Amino acid sequence: MKEIVFERWSRRELSCECGGDFRFARLAALSQSRGDRRLQALLLLHAIASGRTEKLLSLIWDMDLAQEFRRVIDVIGSRDVGKLALRGTPMRALPRHYADVMVEFYNAHGASRRKAESKQALWDETHALQLRLGVTNAEIYHALDLNPGNANAYLKHAMLEKLSLTNAQRILDYLNGM
Numbered sequence: 001m002k003e004i005v006f007e008r009w010s011r012r013e014l015s016c017e018c019g020g021d022f023r024f025a026r027l028a029a030l031s032q033s034r035g036d037r038r039l040q041a042l043l044l045l046h047a048i049a050s051g052r053t054e055k056l057l058s059l060i061w062d063m064d065l066a067q068e069f070r071r072v073i074d075v076i077g078s079r080d081v082g083k084l085a086l087r088g089t090p091m092r093a094l095p096r097h098y099a100d101v102m103v104e105f106y107n108a109h110g111a112s113r114r115k116a117e118s119k120q121a122l123w124d125e126t127h128a129l130q131l132r133l134g135v136t137n138a139e140i141y142h143a144l145d146l147n148p149g150n151a152n153a154y155l156k157h158a159m160l161e162k163l164s165l166t167n168a169q170r171i172l173d174y175l176n177g178m
Contacts, residue, residue: 006082009105010046017042024052028059037097044069045101049081072098085109119160122168129175130155144170 015022017039018030024047031039047056053073060066075093076084084091085102086109094102130140141151146167153159154168163171 006080006085006105007046007049009108010042010049010101013042013104014039014046024055025059028056032060032062032065038101040065040068041095041097041101044072045081045098048073048076068095082109115165116160119163119165119168122165122172123154123158123160126155126168126172126175127158129172133175133178135175135178140171140174144174146171 011022014027017036018027027039027043030036031043044053044056047053053069057066057069060069072094075091081102082105085105088106091099091102137152137155138148140146140155141148144151144167146163150162151167151171153162155171160168
C-alpha cells in the first residue's frame with residue numbers, strides 16, 4: 001500500500017481544480033480571480049510542501065492575499081505540512097480554510113488504510129463462513145464468474161490485493177445467501 005504524500009496529493013488536487021493545467025502562474029492567477037479560499041489554501045500549502053513559497057509570492061498581486069500567505073508561512077515555519085496534517089488536530093493559528101485542506105489530506109491519507117482494514121474484515125468473515133459451509137473456492141469463482149487465479153489467491157492465501165472490495169463483498173454476499 002503506497003503512502004500518500006502531501007505534495008503529491010496537493011498537486012493532484014490542484015490539477016483537478018484547473019483542468020489538468022498545473023502551471024504555478026496559472027494557478028496563482030486563477031486563485032486570485034476566483035477568490036476561492038480553498039484553492040488559495042491548497043496552493044499555498046502545496047508551495048510550502050514543495051519549497052516554492054518565494055515563487056508563489058512573486059506571482060500574487062493581491063496584497064491582502066500576499067499578507068495572509070506570509071502570515072501562514074510564518075505560522076507553519078519549516079515544519080512538514082503533511083506531518084502537521086496527519087497529527088489529526090488542526091493548528092488553531094491557521095485560518096479555517098487552511099485547516100480544512102489539512103483535514104482533507106488527513107482523510108485521504110487514511111482512506112487506503114481503512115479500505116485495507118475493510119477488506120481484511122471481509123476476508124475474515126468470508127473465510128469463517130466458507131469453512132462452516134464447506135464451500136470450495138472453485139464453486140465460488142465459477143458461480144460469481146471471477147478470475148480463478150485472483151479469487152483463489154484471495155480465498156486461500158488471504159492476498160487481499162487480488163480482489164476489489166466490490167468482489168470481496170460479492171463473495172461474502174454469495175456465501176450469506178447459501
